[in-house]
Amino acid sequence: MTNGVGAGIVGRAWDAGFVMAARRSAAPKLGDVLLVTGSETFLADRAVRSAIAAVSKGKSDVEVTDLGAGELDVGVFAELTGPSLFSAERVLVLRMLENLPTEMVPYLLEYAGAPADDMLVVLVHSGGQKGKAVLDKLRKASVNEVVATAPKTWELPQFVAGEIRLLGGTIDERGAAALVDAVGHDLRALAGACSQLVSDSGGQAISTDLIGQYFGGRAEVTSFAVADAAIAGRTEPALEQLRWALDCGVAAVLVTSAMAGGLRGLAKYSSAPPGLREADLAREVGVPPWKLKTLRQQARGWTPGGLATAIKAVAQADADVKGASGDAGYALERMVITVSRAHGRR
Amino acid sequence: MSVWDDLVGQEPAVGILQRAVSGAAARLRGESGAATAGMTHAWLITGPPGSGRSNAGRAFAAALQCANEGCGECNECRTALSGAHPDVSLIRTELLSIRVSEIRELIRRAAMSPTQGRWQVMVVEDADRLTEQAADALLKSIEEPGPKTIWVLCAPTVEDVVPTIRSRCRLLVLRTPPVPAVAEMLSRTLGVDAELAGFAARAAQGHIGRARALARDETVRERRTKVLEVPFALRDLGACLKAAQQLAEAAKEEAKGSAAAVDEKERAALEQALGVGTKGAKPREAAAAVKDLEEQQKARAKRWERDVLDRSLVDLMALYRDVLVVQTRAGSELINAELHTSIVQFAERTTPEQTIRRIDALAACREAIEMNVAPLLALEAMTIALFEG
Ligand SMILES: [Zn+2]
Numbered sequence: 001m002t003n004g005v006g007a008g009i010v011g012r013a014w015d016a017g018f019v020m021a022a023r024r025s026a027a028p029k030l031g032d033v034l035l036v037t038g039s040e041t042f043l044a045d046r047a048v049r050s051a052i053a054a055v056s057k058g059k060s061d062v063e064v065t066d067l068g069a070g071e072l073d074v075g076v077f078a079e080l081t082g083p084s085l086f087s088a089e090r091v092l093v094l095r096m097l098e099n100l101p102t103e104m105v106p107y108l109l110e111y112a113g114a115p116a117d118d119m120l121v122v123l124v125h126s127g128g129q130k131g132k133a134v135l136d137k138l139r140k141a142s143v144n145e146v147v148a149t150a151p152k153t154w155e156l157p158q159f160v161a162g163e164i165r166l167l168g169g170t171i172d173e174r175g176a177a178a179l180v181d182a183v184g185h186d187l188r189a190l191a192g193a194c195s196q197l198v199s200d201s202g203g204q205a206i207s208t209d210l211i212g213q214y215f216g217g218r219a220e221v222t223s224f225a226v227a228d229a230a231i232a233g234r235t236e237p238a239l240e241q242l243r244w245a246l247d248c249g250v251a252a253v254l255v256t257s258a259m260a261g262g263l264r265g266l267a268k269y270s271s272a273p274p275g276l277r278e279a280d281l282a283r284e285v286g287v288p289p290w291k292l293k294t295l296r297q298q299a300r301g302w303t304p305g306g307l308a309t310a311i312k313a314v315a316q317a318d319a320d321v322k323g324a325s326g327d328a329g330y331a332l333e334r335m336v337i338t339v340s341r342a343h344g345r346r
Numbered sequence: 347m348s349v350w351d352d353l354v355g356q357e358p359a360v361g362i363l364q365r366a367v368s369g370a371a372a373r374l375r376g377e378s379g380a381a382t383a384g385m386t387h388a389w390l391i392t393g394p395p396g397s398g399r400s401n402a403g404r405a406f407a408a409a410l411q412c413a414n415e416g417c418g419e420c421n422e423c424r425t426a427l428s429g430a431h432p433d434v435s436l437i438r439t440e441l442l443s444i445r446v447s448e449i450r451e452l453i454r455r456a457a458m459s460p461t462q463g464r465w466q467v468m469v470v471e472d473a474d475r476l477t478e479q480a481a482d483a484l485l486k487s488i489e490e491p492g493p494k495t496i497w498v499l500c501a502p503t504v505e506d507v508v509p510t511i512r513s514r515c516r517l518l519v520l521r522t523p524p525v526p527a528v529a530e531m532l533s534r535t536l537g538v539d540a541e542l543a544g545f546a547a548r549a550a551q552g553h554i555g556r557a558r559a560l561a562r563d564e565t566v567r568e569r570r571t572k573v574l575e576v577p578f579a580l581r582d583l584g585a586c587l588k589a590a591q592q593l594a595e596a597a598k599e600e601a602k603g604s605a606a607a608v609d610e611k612e613r614a615a616l617e618q619a620l621g622v623g624t625k626g627a628k629p630r631e632a633a634a635a636v637k638d639l640e641e642q643q644k645a646r647a648k649r650w651e652r653d654v655l656d657r658s659l660v661d662l663m664a665l666y667r668d669v670l671v672v673q674t675r676a677g678s679e680l681i682n683a684e685l686h687t688s689i690v691q692f693a694e695r696t697t698p699e700q701t702i703r704r705i706d707a708l709a710a711c712r713e714a715i716e717m718n719v720a721p722l723l724a725l726e727a728m729t730i731a732l733f734e735g
Contacts, residue, residue, distance in 0.1 A: 260723045264587065271584025304583040308730045315727030318719045 027054040028144065030089055031117040035138055038148030039127035042188045047146040048122055052091050055120045064091045069123075070099030074107060081111055081119065090119045097123045098131030105134055112141040150187060156180045163191055164206060169198035171206040178208050178244040181225065182215035208247035222250050223258040230336045231262050233301050233343030238336045252321035252328040259314045259339065267307045269295040306342040313338035349405040349416040349423055353398050354531045354554055355523030359391075362518060363402065367409040367416060370496075374464060386516045387491040390473070390507060391500045393520025396553025399500040400438070400471040402520060406498055407434045407467040422462070433460040438471040449480040453487045456495050466495045473499035474506035481508040488514050522552035532561045548681050551664060556657065569596060573658045574665055577704075578688060580733040590725035593658055597721070601650035609643050652715055655725070659715075663708045665689070666701050673698040700735035707731035 028034045028051040036047045056062040065080055072094065080092050094100070100108065108123075115121065125135055127149070139145065151159045157176035164171045171179070183193045193215065197206045200214075222245040229238035245255060268285040269292070282289040313335050320331030350360045362384070369385030372378075389406070393399045408426035409416030411433060417423055425431040435455055437448070452468060460466045470476070476484065488497050488511065499515060501507045528547035531554075532538055538546070538561045549570065550557035559566045573596075576589045616639050620632040664681040671678050672693035680686060693701075711728035715721055 256723075257720060260720065260726075264722075264726070267583055267587055271582055271587070308583055308586075308734065311723075311730055312727045315714065315719065315723050318723055319714045319717055322718050 028120055028122075030055055030120050031115055033112045033115050033121045033123065033138070033141075033143040035123050035125065035135070035143050035145040036148055037125045037127060037135065037145060038150075040148045040150040040187065041126075042191070043148035043150070044124055044126075046191075047148055048093055048124060051120065051122050052093075055089070055091060059089065062089045062091060064093065066093040066095070068099060069094040069097045069104075070101070072100060072104050074104070077104065077107055077111075081116060081121075083116070084118060088118075091122065092119060093122045093124065095124045097125040097134060098128065100131060100134060105137070108134070109137055109141060112138055112143055153185060156185060156190070159187070160190055160194060163194040164198055167195055167198040169194075169201055169203075169206055171197075174240070174243070175206055175208050175211060177240060178211050178247065179215070181222065181241070181244055182211060208244065212247055212249050223254040224262070226255055226336065227258040227262040230259065230339040231266065231298055231343065233340050235337060235340040238340050239333060242332055242336050246329055246332070252332055253318070255332055256314055256318040256321060256335070259335065260311070260318070263307060263311050263314060263339070265291065266295055266298055266302060267304075267311065270299050270302060270304065270307065301343045303345060306345040309345070310339040310342040313342070347418045349408045349412070349418045349427065351418065352401050352531075353405060355527035356398060356402065356520050359402065359518055359520050363406050363409070364415070367406070370410055370465065371415060387495065388488045388497045388515040389499065389518060390504070390512060390515035391498065391518045391520065392503050392506075394522050394552065395502060396550070396555050396557075397520040397522060398554055399502075399520060400469070401554075402518075403469040403471060403498045403500050404429075404434075404436065407431075407436075407469055407496075410465045410467055410496060411462070422464075426467075433462055433465065434467045434469065436469050436471065439475055443477045444470075444472065444475050444480050446477065446480045446483055449476070449483045453483065456487055456497070457492055459492075460494050464494070466492065467498065468495065469498045469500070471500050473511070474501040476508060476511070478508060481511050485510055485514070523554060525552075528552070528554060528557050532557060536561050538562075545684065548679075548683065549661070549664075551660065551681060569600065570661055572596065573661050574682065574685065576662065576729070577665060577692070577732060580729060583730070583733075586729035586733050587726055590722060590729045593655065593725050593729075594722045597651050597654040597658065600654045601647050604650055605643065605647040612643065613639060652721070655715055655721055656712055659708050659712045659728075663705055666705045666708065669693045669696070670698060670701045670705070673701060696735060704732050704735060 034047075034051055036044050036051075038044060052062075052064055056064075080090075084090060111121070123138065123143075125131060157173060157180050160176040160179050161171055161173070164176075179193060179197070180190065183189050196214065197210060201207075201210055222241065226238055226241040226245055229241050232238075242255065246252070265285055265287050269281075269287075272281055272284050276284060278289055278292060282292055285292070285295065287295065317331045317335035321328040325331050350364070353360055365384030366386070366389075367384075369382040372381040373385055391399050391402050391406075393402075404427050405416065408418075408423045408431075411422040411426050411431060412420055413422070414420065418427075422431065426434045429436045435452060437444070437452055439448075452470075456466060456468050458466060487495075491497060497515070499507065499511070504512055504517060525544075525547045528550065529540070529543040532543040532546055533540060536543075536558065542561055546557045546561035549560055560570065573593065576593065579589055580586050613636065616635060617632070620635055622632050665685070668680045668682050668685075668689050669692050670676075671680060672690055673696075680689065682689065707728050710731075711724050714724040714727075
């Protein structure tokens with residue numbers, strides 16, 4: 001998590017490993033200057049809040065000043081950073097550091113070189129190029145930095161797992177992925193979901209069942225996700241989606257019908273006569289026009305033979321889940337594997 | 347003329363029922379022993395769809411009520427056949443199952459003495475649709491019937507009936523009626539010419555109701571022709587899906603048409619019975635009853651749709667059977683003689699192994715639809731399998 005810039009601790013705000021380490025040894029303390037950078041306001045806010053919490057822990061009289069860096073002038077800054085009349089312990093939060101007046105830069109750097117030991121200064125930069133010079137100089141002054149950029153989509157389960165760990169709960173990888181699928185990519189919503197789950201899991205590891213109870217009202221979405229992944233030939237994600245859908249209590253027949261619908265549209269699209277206008281093509285295929293783009297993409301990996309195999313597999317699975325076989329989950333897995341392997345077949 | 351006239355090609359079964367009727371008449375005269383030997387209180391009539399199971403049940407009921415053992419002309423015969431005889435209960439369901447509540451009502455009626463002094467006859471036309479619960483309720487009544495009660499249950503096969511019921515009934519098996527017998531009946535009763543009668547009898551493959559419809563109704567014949575065009579249209583994947591869609595939509599249309607004819611009438615009758623729109627009507631109860639009816643009608647429409655599909659699949663199986671006949675030089679008469687040329691060409695282009703696989707695909711599709719697989723999906727898998735061979 002460290003990237004060697006400056007000597008301070010640099011960590012991603014959403015990464016639990018970093019947050020935990022920060023809590024243990026390098027938690028912000030009085031006498032520090034902490035830099036929070038990045039555009040993800042949810043994470044930045046939280047970094048600020050936890051820094052304040054760290055220095056106020058067990059104390060009742062820590063004085064917090066929270067203002068925009070743009071409002072700063074020499075007088076105000078001197079007043080805020082000068083010796084305290086009442087020797088109170090203080091936190092100064094300067095937000096939107098990119099708006100810091102140029103003439104203030106030397107004062108800020110000077111402070112960073114010799115911070116007051118009864119005060120924590122938190123500098124929040126919103127990311128972007130503006131005010132980059134100040135950032136670089138602060139980094140050279142070895143201030144600690146928390147990077148508040150959003151995790152990439154594939155890092156979201158890790159974010160969820162971290163959140164839950166921080167809240168004192170546990171969840172496995174599959175559960176974390178399931179929660180991301182169910183709730184979406186908004187960090188605030190995910191964090192909210194995590195805290196709800198931890199508080200309601202009663203100390204147990206958070207199960208996909210529990211996730212299903214809270215966030216499983218998206219049966220169609222998950223069954224379509226299974227179909228989309230399988231049709232894209234992505235076997236592993238398709239199987240993951242399937243397990244998640246079943247864990248959420250999605251009816252097996254919804255999965256087969258979503259898969260049948262997806263393949264049907266694709267097969268009709270692939271075998272439509274060439275040269276049709278968009279609107280006519282959409283009618284011929286039986287989908288809304290906006291779906292044609294998706295179908296065009298999906299169709300690339302498919303031959304008529306592959307589609308035929310896939311459709312037959314879905315019909316078989318539909319029969320299986322309706323009673324021909326005892327194990328619906330197995331029947332659906334077999335279907336997903338057959339469909340996704342039929343993708344890309346010559 | 348007699349009540350047995352409509353039982354086409356079922357001479358052996360008719361013989362057994364006639365002996366039973368004589369025995370019952372002897373019983374009424376107070377005789378016993380050999381004279382009443384053919385008579386028993388519980389019957390199970392089985393036979394393939396369209397072979398005339400329920401007709402046999404009704405004819406039997408009429409003959410039991412008739413002073414002349416089934417003359418077909420007296421008031422007893424006519425009312426028994428039409429369902430209007432006070433001592434004959436005809437129970438049929440358009441639904442997927444017969445409910446316990448209906449069976450309880452039936453048992454209550456079965457226990458009553460016949461108003462006209464002969465027999466209380468209970469004909470259950472769809473004994474295969476008795477729920478386990480309903481069958482349990484029925485058991486005692488069948489086991490210890492009133493002295494003048496006769497139960498007649500009908501089902502496609504013995505296996506379709508709950509074993510406990512099955513073991514308490516005398517079994518009567520109807521056969522698939524021979525084509526010439528059906529053709530003769532069509533000419534006689536509908537007055538159609540021999541060629542059309544022969545075609546309809548062959549095409550219906552022993553299903554009498556279907557044979558009648560084919561002989562009588564041009565649109566039924568046209569629909570069948572369309573279905574039989576399917577195998578020759580399967581050029582590529584797109585054509586397979588299109589054919590499946592057409593089959594599914596045609597079935598839906600046909601079922602909807604049949605339903606429209608009865609749904610509205612049933613609803614009007616129910617509303618009248620509930621006194622909707624009159625003083626003293628209970629709107630809430632009426633609404634519940636109407637909703638109940640609508641649900642039953644929906645279930646029925648679905649079942650009809652599946653029935654139509656099944657018939658289409660049977661027609662298609664017959665076509666491939668004809669192909670196989672040509673391929674194996676079996677020499678049997680073609681069911682679809684009118685398609686002789688296309689069938690021979692198709693037979694030459696393909697192998698018997700392929701034909702058998704195609705017939706299997708049709709059988710699998712029938713099974714799938716029976717099992718409630720989404721019809722369109724089942725049909726798509728089927729047309730693809732037919733195309734692939
Ligand atoms: Zn009579």
